[in-house]
Amino acid sequence: MNVQNGLNAFKGLTLDPMFGWIVSPILAVAVVVLTVVMAVRSHRQRPYTDATTVDWVRRVLASVMLAVMLLTPSTTLKTESRAVNATDVFIAVDVTGSMGVADAQYGSDETMSRIDAAQQAVDGIVKLYPDASFAAISFGASGTLEVPLTPDSRAIENWASTLTLEPTSASSGSNLDKAVDPLLLATKNTRNQHPDDTIIVYYISDGEQTSNKSRRTFSSLRAYVNGAQTVGVGSADGGQIPQIADDGTMSTDQFVTDPSTGQPGISKLDEKTLKAIADEMSGSYVHVDAGRTIDERDVQQTSSDWRMQSTYKQREHSVPAIWPFAIVFAVLLLWEAVAWMRTSRRLL
Template identity: 55%
Template sequence: MNGFTFSPALGWVAGGLLAGLLAIMAVAEIVLFIRRRRAFASDETVWACVRRTLMLLLAAVMMLTPSQVTTTTSRAVNATDVIVAVDVTGSMAVADAHYGSDDTVTRIDAARQAVHDLTQTYANASFAAIRFGASGTLDVPLTPDSAAIDNWADTLAVESTGVSAGSSLDTPIDQLLLTAKAIREAHPDDAIVLYLISDGEQTSTKTRRTFSSLRRYLDDGFTVGVGSAEGGRIPVITDGANAGNTDSNDSWITDPDTGQPGISKMDAGNLEDIADEISGSYVALDATHTVSDAVSSKVSNDWRVTTTAKERTRVAAVVWPLAIALALLLAFEIGAWITTSRRLL
């Protein structure tokens, strides 16, 4: 729905004060004209009074910046597509991670913060979101709506340890291939960047498949490591509703070989290998490094227009008709002043 509104370019405080001052001046012009006319103390004509009053009123309205409100589903986006894949296996609940500070957080919390930073870093890009644990799932298809990705990150939860059959880093490969291929076919000129966020732990006895098949679709890629080399105990997650939830006895996953709580350690080597396979880079998140240190140099400089299901409101200033009217009145005023000046000579 279209409509008109006021949206002062200087803000409501400054714009409102200036508009009020100009309106007072317009009233003062009329009052002074009437008083001088009664006292025969001025040769100002009615047309001159009207002209000057109108100029002041037009300027007052312009200070309030009349605007037209329109809704649209089209949006210009940068031709960069960011695929975010986040590990949600049970080891991501280990509280041994840091993200740009000395505060210790769970690995999944660090992953959430990383996703939020990515949507800020690539503010005008499109995103696709994948989570992987026992399987790989495309949760958010490619969209320019970064808020949807932020909401997705906020709801990320570690899967229940009861469904885990050992961490396998190659779980997301099939879904990543399908997603990257679909994006490349739909937008062949876009730059596609992958961020795979994980602790790099591989506990499955199966040999990990290579990620090299993704190279043909990616322009750049990063593996992002969360956790520490020292590692930490893995809590028992009963429902996956919250990464920090353990059962009422604060139980921990037990190492069957020792009978003691198992220790999960971030495996930087695996993540470095995957980064090499996709011709990308590895970055570790810690107290001094965040995902902002892993910004791709291959971001596209092109833009394209896309249509989204979500309507957005856009406010466009409509000041030019008033500016034209004010310019004409000023021209009349200057002409009258020149004519009067010549007569006085």
Template identity: 50%
Template sequence: MRAWTLHPSLGWIAGSIIAAIMLVLAIVGPILYHRTGSNTDTSRIAVVRRSLMAIVLAFMVLTPSQVQQVTNKAVSATDVYIAVDVTGSMAVQDAHYGSQETLTRLAAAQKAVNDIVATYPAASFAAIHFGTNATIDLPITPDARAVTNWADNLTTEPTSLSSGSSLDAPIDPLTIAMKERKDQHPNNRIVLYIISDGEQTSAQQRKSFSTLRAYLNTAFTVGVGSSQGGKVPVSDIGFNEQKQGGQWVIDPQTGQPGISKMDERELRNIADETSGTYLPTDSDHTVANGPAAKSSSRYQVQTTQSKHERITAVVWPLALLLLALLVWEMIDWIVSSRRLL
């Protein structure tokens, strides 16, 4: 359904003033011609033509426009934030991920990242690793390949530089990144995955993840490792593959190689703080066959429709009419000039 209206491109104040001047000129011309009578060389047709030109200009300034009802479709996307623990304990080889094969915890985390990316085919992703500190390695991007490449190249934190696992390290950078994203795209869904063995060895008390709830639609903590645990290999450069070293991190209290165990209780607590869900991974459970995959369809793509009016200026017919009158005026002037020679 289309309707006609006036929508001055110069605004109603300036447009109305100019249009009024044009209309006054269109009226004054014939009045002056009538008063002067035969004391002018101007013909009656020329006076009418020039009045028409003024009237056409007045309407052009007022900008006749068509109003059309338009329906817009907006796609509300999903933003998935993935935080992976890279502390030295993630090099422990006691994890299983969908099979009986024993992996390092980091290798299981890498498989989990690949499953997360496959679970949200229409999403954008941001990636962060955390240990002693936390760093956003990959700002929000729709490039899924970049996320999988990032995961494949993750390495554990060198044990020589570690000062204890701190699970709350990613809270601050995640809060800043999510708030900024929420401000820019308030309709987007934000999903958080925290992949860790849940081991907290820092002397400081862990901060709560509850501050992230203001920006999250849902969250998951993914546990990698086992409750039996394993020895932590010593590394000066970190591990990124399923391999063990000949030396182990020594427990200062016992003088024996320390045993790192997955802390499932801590991971469940973090899930509760974010109003999320804890996802265990083992020989039977993966991210791909867990509750996250079942619920992901709600967050992939949501299409919303909104109606608004679109105003389109239609001045070209008036412009053609004005051009024709101007050509007529020029021809009449040429003919009159030759008569005066």
């Protein structure tokens, strides 16, 4: 049974050359060919050489073992866990109707809606932390943790690509502090579970507060957050707010009316408020526009620690299986050393 299991293990071997598919095969062939050439040359020089046929068979076998190790036989393991960096990134995105205003830019002169710019900003944030865990929060009339903390960055990208704005019929004015409660609860739970993690918050909004209620401070997050950044989307000139249907569709010719004037309301980027929110979290502020995107300048403090964490999908990775060949190689080298010492003593 053990022999059968061993044979099955070898059947599952694949090659994963340690120096790549170009260098490793060249080195492997060169080692074997050079040894064979030297063996043939030694055989032709007999009896004027001390090396025997057994000696050269041993050396050829050693070179073959070395060549096999250069080609690195490996087994493929399937697992549902992965090593993740102990950095937790929480991304909060404004989904109020004003985020539908088409006055934003992101790395080009093309004008787009603020929510489109926010989606691209989310993708940029995810790329800054390739091995971190992420959580996603949307806020409008209320704040909701839509994606719990996960190492699956694709889940965050998918979430961002499907973001829809709050229907105009459900809107009661912009409340920028609606993100506080879900952020506070989520970061507090994370801090309790992983006290040594580095927690980062990104808050994406146009900064417009239209509710009659006073905005609550974000300073309570300081107890749990190591780094924070507010990201402003939109322009100071502003634009008209489109009507948002109940299914999230934005109208192209119907706009929200300002009740005080009876004319379409104008929504403008409020950088002052966004800077204030950043200051309350001891963070920084950045405005994305035609010449500015989320990039390496926006990387916050990250953790140097790692931990194993379960994922939602099965992952495959190669594990080198060269130890049987290394054992044979070591035995052949030991044999070679013993044979060399015997020959040296005989010649004295």
